[in-house]
Amino acid sequence: MKIELYINRESYQIDIVPRDRLLDVLRRYRGLTGTKEGCGEGECGACAVILDGRLVNSCMVPALELHGSKVITVEGLAGETDPLQRAFVEEGAVQCGFCTPGMVMAARSLLARNPNPSREEIKEGLAGNLCRCTGYEKIIKAVSRAAQEGYGKIAASDLEDQEMVRPSGPPVLSEDEKERIFLPYDLDEACEALEKHPDIYMLAGTTDFYPDIKKGAKFPEKLMDLTHLCDLKKIEEEEGVVVIGSGVTTQRIAEDPVVGGYFPALREAADMSAAIAIKNKATIGGNLMTASPAADMPPVLLMLGASVIFRSSSGRREVPMEDFFRGYRKTAIEPGELLESVRIPIPAEGTSQAFYKRGSRKSLTIARVNVACSARLDNGVIRDMKVVAGTMAVLPTVITAVSELVEGKPVTQSLVEAVREAARDGVHPRTSEEYRKNVTGNLVARFVMELGQDL
Structure with a gap:
């Protein structure tokens, strides 16, 4: 599979294996070894990079979704002249060095969004990154110093012009890959593929996908990437309800003023669900479709009287949350369907x-x-x-x-x-x-x- 990818502000045409991760693309295909492989499960943050303006763990991003994306790694910063990295060195925040690139990227992402964070906000911004040398205090001081020196203005460039870049053409699949890899850009196309291939495994946030593979789950033969379906990424207020697309990330839910205004419990559940690099990828649809008993969203959505909308080539089907789960890791979805959105009635005033x-x-x-x-x-x-x-x-x-x-x-x-x-x-x-x-x-x-x- 051939994709066009922007890495550290340069365009590359790369032949990738669809099942590879962004981490593999950076290290193996481009030789950018500053991005480290630690846990491989999104727990340690050593592989953190900025993808399309958002901090993510590159060990959990499938290469097949990267066509047209922008990636910034630690090599894309200014090296010794970068004030943030200099602050890490001068504050003694660099120890064995293994976690440092991920820490730097997490700090840069934080300062891009919040140029003057408090101590608690710095701790929260770095919470998904583990330092095996237990040197957190000096790392916090380094980030605070960079903030005081105005590093947020430099980091803010990562958030500028982050609309999806239009590549020169679509990704190029081999004849064999065309029967196994599906990359729809609209819902009708996705539903048509599902009608012909009901055994497709659908990928969105993939925050459970690669950890499950690492634990021994069989890699699916057919994959469909849902991340380019814009209709799944909308939050809209309609008459008496708020509709949240299944592809909306938990971080967006935590930040969205409409969600926070009507559904503070849902906002809180999203905010508490994980570290920011996970929340920037994890979706509300994935939280529901994994049907995990420990998931945070289902109790809130059931309490709010929500319903879900399944979409197929035959149309839409609405299912109340109380009928959504059918058992352990089982939902009411039928072959040929995908989860399109969640509909939540606006509560009575004073609730x-x-x-x-x-x-x-x-x-x-x-x-x-x-x-x-x-x-x-x-x-x-x-x-x-x-x-x-x-x-x-x-x-x-x-x-x-x-x-x-x-x-x-x-x-x-x-x-x-x-x-x-x-x-x-x-x-x-x-x-x-x-x-x-x-x-x-x-x-x-x-x-x-x-x-x-x-x-």
């Missing part, structure tokens, strides 16, 4: 929402408990409360006992305690039963207590 998540560490963790809650106060009493817990079982758990208990009642201490017990008894965890029951009860009780503070 409060919350998303809580607890895991084995403070941040960037897979949830051991996650809970989505919503309710509104009407003349001092609770109305329309919904509670959904994730990670407890194969499917998200709607805790109807809590909704029935609080309907029409004012918030009192005795009601808060009753809610704690009802929520605790409303979940049936597969493992760590007492811990998960207790945490669920405490979180739902906290929501009701905070709701009462609005009185």
Whole structure:
């Protein structure tokens, strides 16, 4: 397969193997070994680069989606004259050096978006990058120094003119690849391919794809890249609903003012889901279609009364979230369909929402408990409360006992305690039963207590 790719502001025609990763293209095809391979699962950040203006882990980006993209690696910076790299050296933030290129790229991406970050914002911006020498304090100082020296103005160039560059022509596939690799640029084309080849494996964010391959999953024979389908990347407000395309990334959801205004719980779930390099790739569609019991989006979307739209050559089909999951790693999608969008009704005015998540560490963790809650106060009493817990079982758990208990009642201490017990008894965890029951009860009780503070 031949693609045209812009690396460090120069155009290249590269013959690639479609199953390769961006990391392989940079190191093997271009000899840009500053980008390191660490974990190969998006956990360490050693392979971080800036792709089309966004920080990503290059070990998780398939080469087949790169036609027309712009990549900036550590070699594309100004070397010894680059103020950010100089700050790393002079602050002693360079130790064994293995993680340094990824740290530098993460810092540059942060300063491009936020030229004057606080200490906490620097820590958050670097959170997806591991330093095996445990030298984080000096790294934070180096980024802070670069910010004070005005490096954000230099880094902002990465965000300029990031519209998809129109290559000289389409990617060139061999005759064999034409039967296995599908690169649609509109939905009709994608649905036509699915109708003829219902066994195609669809790729979007690929944040689970390569880690699963590394763990032994079989590489699919047929692949379809969805990243060039603009219709899947829209967030639109319609009459009474917000429509989020399945290709919208979790970072966009976390940043979008419409989502944040109507659905603060969804914004919080997106923001807490991963480090920024993962959130810049992971999509809401992928979070749903993997059907993982630990996923953060499903409990929130179920609580919000969302539905999904499947698209095929025959048209569209709407499925309520309560009917979306059919079992462990199974959804309601039919052969020949793709997930087009998620439709979320706009809540009644005055509705409060919350998303809580607890895991084995403070941040960037897979949830051991996650809970989505919503309710509104009407003349001092609770109305329309919904509670959904994730990670407890194969499917998200709607805790109807809590909704029935609080309907029409004012918030009192005795009601808060009753809610704690009802929520605790409303979940049936597969493992760590007492811990998960207790945490669920405490979180739902906290929501009701905070709701009462609005009185």
